[in-house]
Amino acid sequence: MVIMDQPQGSLAGAAKAEMRPSPVSAPEPAGETIVRIENLTIRYGDFSAVKNVSLDVYRNQATALIGPSGCGKSTLLRAINRMNDFVPNCQVDGRIVVRGRSIYDPGCDPVDLRRHIGMVFQKPNPFPKSIYRNVSWGAKINGYRGDMDALVEQCLRRAGLWEEVKDKLKQVALNLSGGQQQRLCIARALALQPDVLLMDEPCSALDPIATARIEDLIDQLKTDYTVVLVTHNMQQAARVSDRTAFLYMGELIEVEDTHVLFTHPRHPRTQAYITGRFG
Amino acid sequence: MTLHFVNLLDDLRRRSLRMAALVEDILNEACEALLSGDPALARRVILRDEGVDAEEVEVEKEVIRLLALYQPVGIDLRLLCAILKVNNDLERIADCAINVAERAKHLVEHPVHRTNTELRELCNVVQQILRRSVQAYGGEDLESAQAIRSGDTIVDDLYARIVQNIASEGATGPKSTAAMLDALSVAKNLERIADHATNIAEDVIFLATGQIVRHQQ
Ligand SMILES: Nc1ncnc2c1ncn2[C@@H]1O[C@H](COP(=O)(O)OP(=O)(O)OP(=O)(O)O)[C@@H](O)[C@H]1O
Ligand SMILES: [Mg+2]
Secondary structure (H helix, E strand, O other), X not given: OOOOOOOHHHHHHHHHOOOOOOOOOOOOOOOOEEEEEEEEEEEEOOEEEEEEEEEEEEOOOEEEEEOOOOOOHHHXXXXXXXXXXXXXXXXXXXXXXXXXXXXOOOOOOHHHHHHHEEEEOOOOOOOXXXXXXXXXXXXXXXXXXXXXXXXHHHHHHHOOOHHHHXXXXXXXXXXXXXHHHHHHHHHHHHOOOOXXXXXXXXXXXXXXXXXXXXXXXXXXXXXXXXXXEEOOOHHHHHHHOOEEEXXXXXXXXXXXXXXXXXXXXXXXXXXXXXXXXXX | OOHHHHHHHHHHHHHHHHHHHHHHHHHHHHHHHHHHOOXXXXXXXXXXXXXXXXXXXXXXXXXXXXXXXXXXXXXXXXXXXXXXXXXXXXXXXXXXXXXXXXXHHHHOOOHXXXXXXXXXHHHHHHHHHHHHHHHHHHHOOHHHHXXXXXXXXXXXXXXXXHHHHHHHHOOOOHHHHHHHHHHHHHHHHHHHHHHHHHHHHHHHHHHHHOOOOOOOO
C-alpha cells in the first residue's frame, strides 16, 4: 500500500491555480452537506474494502470514522481526496460529490481537489526543512502572492503552535517534539486554505497532553473548516466529533450524532463495538 | 471493555437490586407497623435506616469509580446512570418509609386515623407500585415501566381524598389535632414514595431506550 508521505505530487500541478481568499468569517450554518458519498464501493483487486457506503459530511463539523482494524476507515478517508489513485489495483465505484462536483468524473483534477481537501497523517511527517519553509512551501508552489510571513504566522497560530516556535522559525522542523510536529503538519495543511481536513489517526503517535492539544485544535478548526477524522480511540471520537460513523467489514453500520451513538446506538454491532464486547 | 469491567458492572447491578429489595422490605414493614398499630415493629423499622444510608454511599462510590476508570459508553453508560439515579430514589424512599414508621408510633392510639379505608388502600397501592418498579428495574422491562408511569393518578386521587376527609372531620382537641397531622404526614410520605418509585420506572425507560421521559406526559 502506498501512502503519500509528502504531498509534493499533489501540489506540483496546482502551481497555476490561484490561492483562494481566506475562509469566509461567517461560515454557512452547519448541516449543509459539503461532501456527499453515494453508494461508494472500493476494491483492491477482488477484495471489497468499502461496500456501498453512503454518507454525508456536514460543513463545519467534525465527523469521526470508527470501527475495528481493517474495516475500511482509511480507505474511505483516502477516497475523499482521491489518495487511493496512488494505490495500484484500487478501483472505486459510486460517487463522491464535493460542493456539487463529482470528484471521480473525468473532468475533475485530483491535484486541484487535494488543495481543497487537505490530509494529515498518523505519523507527523514534516519536511526536513525549516519550520517556516514547511508552512510556506505548499503555498509558494501554489503561487501564493500575498504576504508570506503573515500567512505562515496565521497558519501557525491557527494550529496552536506559534507561541512555541515564533523565535525559531528558521530551525529545522525535525527538532520539534512529536506533538509540535503534528501541529506543524496541520499548519502546513492549513496554508493551502482547504475546505476540508482529513485526519487519519492524527494522535496515535502522541502523548496525552499533545493529544489534548490536537483535540482542542480540531474543535477550534471547525469554525472555519470541516474535519473528517479516523480514530481508534473511542473516547477521542466521543470528545471531538459531532457525528460518528461506525464501519464494520467495509459496511457503514450506523451514522449518528456522536452523543447519541455513544449513549444509545441503534445497531447491536455498534453497541458491541463501542462497549468493547466484540466478536 | 474488558470482561473484568463487565463483571464489576454486573456485581454493582446486583448490589443495587439487593438494596432495592431491602428498601421494599422497609416500606412493607412500615406499612404493617402502621396498619396493625405495632410500635415495636415501627421502632425496628426505624433502626434499619442507617444500613440503607451506608449502602447508598457505597453504591454511589462504586458508580463513580467505574465511570472514572472505564469511561463506559452505550448500554454500560446508561446502566451506570440508571443505577446512580435509582440509588438516590431508593434512599429517599427509605427515608419516607422511616417517616411513616415514626408517625405510626404516635398513631398507635388513634385507630380512626391509621386504619381508615383510604389509608389502607394508599399503603397497598404504594407498596404495589414500588414492587412493580423494582421488578421492572431488575428485569429491565420497558413495558411494565411504561405501565407504571401511566398509572400514577390513583395515588394522587387517594391522597386528595384522605386530605379532604381529614379536613372535613375537623379536630376535637389538641390530641386529635396531633393525630390528624400525623395521618396527613403519613399520607404525604406515601405519596412521595409513589413519586420516587415512578422515577425508578422512568430510569428503566432511559436504560432501555436512552430517552429521558421525566416531566413529559
Ligand atoms: N493497498 C492495498 N491493497 C490490498 N488491500 C488493501 C490495501 N490497503 C488496504 N487493504 C485492505 O483493505 C481493508 C481495509 O483497509 P484500511 O486500511 O482501509 O482499514 P482501516 O479501517 O483503516 O484499518 P486500521 O484501523 O488498521 O488502520 C483491509 O482488509 C486491508 O487489508
Ligand atoms: Mg487505517
